[in-house]
Amino acid sequence: MSTPAVSPVAATEQERRREQRAWYFYDWANSAYVTTTATVLFVPYLSSVARAAACPDVPADEVCTTDLSVLGLPVAAGSLALYVVTASTLLSALLLPVVGAIADRSPRPKHLLAGFAWVGSLAAASMFLVTGTNWQLGAALQFVANICLGASLVVYDAILVQIATPDERDRVSSRGWALGYLGGGLLLAVNLALVTMGGSLGLDAGQTVRISLLSAGIWWGVFTLIPFLGLRNRPPVRLAPVERGNLVTESFGQLWQTLKHLRGYPQTLLFLAAYLFFNDGIQTVIGSSSLYGQAELGFNESQLIITILLVQFVAFGGALLFGRMAARIGAKRSVLYGIVMWTGVVAVGFVLPEGQFALFLALAVGIGLVLGGTQALSRSLYSQLVPLGRQAEYFSLYQAAERGTSWFGTFLFGLMFQLTDSYRPAILSLLVFFVVGGLLLVKVDVRKGIADAGNVQPRKV
Template sequence: MQQTASKKVVNAWAMYDWANSAYNLVITTTIFPEYFAAITGDDNPATLDTVQFLGRTFRSDSLYSYSLSFAFLIVALASPLLSSIADTRGNKKHFLAFFMTMGSIACCSLYFFTSERLGLGIFCMIIACIGYWSSLVFYNSYLPEIAAPQDRDRISAKGFAFGYIGSVLLQLICFLFVLKHDWFGFADTGAGSRFSFLATGIWWFLFALVPLYRLPRYSMTLIDPNRSAVFNGYVELRKVWQQLKQLPPLRRFLGAYFFYNMGVQTVMLAATLYAKSELQIPTANLIIALVLIQLIAVPGAFAISKLSEKVGNIRALMIVVAIWIGLCVAGYLAPVGGVVYFYLLAAAIGFVMGGIQSLSRSTYAKLMPDTKDTTSFFSFFDVTEKIANVVGLFAFGYISELTGTQRNSVLALVVYFIIGLLNLFYTLRTKPKTDYPATA
């Protein structure tokens, strides 16, 4: 019977969430989207903000969505091969270190992003996104190796909790750089924002050294040493796909995850621009709401983990997805300038945001068969997530451009969640009901 790793190893694993979540909060969610909107806009809510890029005129918020969508497409295409190579050669830690370094350097390079260097900003934003999400393939794959099945929900939630706490700490420091820029000798809020990007890259790199030092190394598992690592990687991918075809619950769960995660990730990646440009929430109130989301996400992740212990993972996910449907409708109906309404909406999103991510990861780990090729299996999980991000973000930007408002894009998210909910119900029916509270 598998034993959970020592507390030192588990905490080191969770520490990577502490390190990289600063990117997810500062760059993806708060300061960078606000900075991007400021330098690509004219501060006039009555006019449409557009920019010239690659010889075409874009809505600035749509260009932002398209850029992230392109980054996720690169990750989706590359991660299966990379993760399979990591499994066949047993060097997943090296890949984790490579992508972490690439992402953190790109964050630091955003310090040089100004209105005159739009191309540089877009390029660094894409590279940072690729580094962050690619590193998570290898980080997530450690979960079934360091945690026994009965401990995976708890340890997965612990990772997210570390991430939210660490990111909020840096976020508060960065808010001082922006809102009290004169304290630090910065000329304006823009300079304070750019220094925040530099601080985020340094934070990510330094704290990631802890898991890179303490996580265990694994021996090489080359199937045929005479074959190239790339060829073995494709062989491993084919093996995983063949196994997935024989595992209906896991395959159907991935289908459900694709759709509901499309909605979750789009909300997380586009919420700041929606609140700023569509709802016209003042910057100070937006900052308060975003911090509120992060703080509530911590108890939310543990509360939903407890719910899964009582009703099973799939049923708990069904409940959470149903809540997300209501939140998307509430977001569509949100009044312009409605600060109190936005606070309540943000609090509700924060509570279910961490829980659905943590529970999805641990549910997938539970449904996986016993295997040493954990990175290859998690690459399918990761590719499902990234393709969902590609489709969700591109659709969000395209619908906004087509209809002239982001509200219709928010309403479209309801469709994704409904399809995900139906697939979860279908997944539940593929196994005896008694299996779920104990396993998934």
Template sequence: MPSVLFRPPSKALAWALYDWANSAFATVVIAGFFPVFFTQFWAQDLPDAQSTQWLGYTSSAASLILVLTAPVLGALADQLGAKKRFLLGFTLLGVLATAALYWLGAGHWQAALLLYLAGLLGFFGGNIFNDALITDVAAPAQYERASSLAYALGYLGGGVLFAVNVAMVLSPGTFGFADEGEAVRAAFLGVALWWAVFALPLALVVPESRGLGRRSLRGAAVGAFHELARTFRQIRRLPNTFLFLLAYWFYIDGVDTIMFMAVKYGLDLGFESSSLMVALLITQFVGFPAALVFGRLGARFGPKPAILVAIGVYVLVVLAATQMTRVEHFYALAATIGLVQGGIQALSRALFAGLIPAGQTAELFGFYNMVGKFAAVLGPFLVGTTAAFAGDPRFSLLPILLLFLLGAALLWRVDVAGGRRDAAAVPPPPRGPLFADQA
């Protein structure tokens, strides 16, 4: 189906398949089984509040580490011409950590959290360099379709494996497992294998971009910090790029908050956990064709109008969620979110790729991912605070409206054509051994 809507060169398809590979971790591990299995198996002797606290601390730690290191790692990758090597290194970290969960026995909650932290770092860290590689596999005119294809394959791949894993857990005997716990542990091992196998096309086909001519790792590190400082100054001289990052900070915070709080919101409303798993599957499978359609819309009308439409849909979703009373309503909202979630993520990546200078893609996508992860702090805080004061979970999502509206207002002011001209006018970073032997 993807080849009918968009016929990419082999390297673009190989790059897009990485989303198929690592989305299994996001769907099966992060959104699906780890939080429940951690509470019921590894941390079964801890009070629920304490296990939730430690799980939250681990997720926050992964985000904080990424915020502090993403721009530096991105700059270093640009210096060395090592975006793909960094990507594969983080992939290996995530694969090994996820596979190790299979052998972890009951009660070992500290080890489970350490492996989960390593898995999160592998997943989020890999995304920095996978995002940056879009400029190596597609021409600027193809950014929207290539990015949307990748997100579509991610939704389909994550959804397919998650559906199989849900079936395994609901009927473990059918698949040869002794009980639900064994089926869940096998699901973690399956994610690791899936991630590793489907990362191979990128490893074998996608070319490694050329670096900036550094002769040593030490010199490259010094050069990375020089380039990082220069990039801070440069972003301030690219007003549309800066404005887009600010807009993205607000609206992607709303997107991520809904993504990570939806199951908890459904539980607070009294819906069964099995029904919520069905809702996650609906989002995944609706997200596959919807992301492809958004790619075509972005290519035809531009990514900015399509993102604004998606933000409008999210505003309607939040308003509708406050009136939700039946699980069928939850299913309808899950399908609606699936229509726009992949599209807004894919087109945001494509739009940003067109607003940055050549030769600094990994570094600037480090900033892009840093903004996205730093944003993930505000939304959940607003939701939790509102729920505590309002006493009704239906009101807890209302502050997210402010995030979407602020993001839309700032995005409206972004001059995409002007931003692309400004980025194209920036001279490439100096090549050669400028910092190779310093420090």
């Protein structure tokens, strides 16, 4: 479905730079939740709360063999948080495309971005209230926060097309990811200090975790003000003709038109399929790393926070490094090199000996180098393949596989644990996602996909 190549960016370079700086700060804002809550603290914390409900009389160092009853189904306490991520993502697969269609037709996308962010940050901050055996409240808040994070990122990613030219997007996307890792790392450092020094302040371990969860929610909400104030709303462009009605009915009509014409953008869809696989692997590694380190390798909470903190700061440099690599060899080849590195990370993690913290830190350095780069360049590469006028709607499909909202990986990881009572087979099973994703990405003809979408060709792809 080839159309004349156009660029939606009409601002001067100075105006673009100003908006780009404001846009970066949503990565800074939401990364506090992604890092402190979703990656480090909440999965093991909710697992401990669920375990206390399932096995109240079993010591913490003994195996809990009693399952929780969730909607009438038996669920292992150690799998609960992973299944909540799975359930929220399945719902996202239905809701986010509609959110994207609404965003494409809305004249106030930055208001949508902020609205979803502030509801999500409220749910994240309310995790402070999860105590004792109240796993139901924890699961509900995790569910809402994940849905709102995905919805806000649909709008956020689509705005990249409006504020950066095709040749700027690798740089802009990489800087956003880098700033996100820096912000998430700084808050995590504060939380590390709180967890390690909580006893001297008269706080027990549970209280320090809950205060950290509260801080992440507040951080997310407060720093969302910067993109909200710094970005400008733009009228929709090149909308698909649909039956007139209110915003919601028009959005469903646009979504239906897009679904009918998906076959007209085969390279875009092939990239999306590749991303679905390799990013599910990445997100499952990120989301399950603290649980794996605690339950399988025997590290305590402070060690896990140190490890993730190291990943954050290394990822800051890694994102910038991959941005420069893309300028030399193109985004596609850079992402493929990153996928190869991810397969090595998973293989090493599977054989890592229990209790060897120095080796765990070395593995964290490898994760940090490749983490930000693959994610940042995947976002900018996909933006080149998205048809103008449907960017938020297409990014809604992208976000269905984005951080904290992957379903195949978390489901397989949780299922493997439930079947084997070990996280090692679960971590090894993730190799399939990187192998399949990499093979699909090799087949993507990026230049043809850009032409089919009617977009301007960048110098390097």
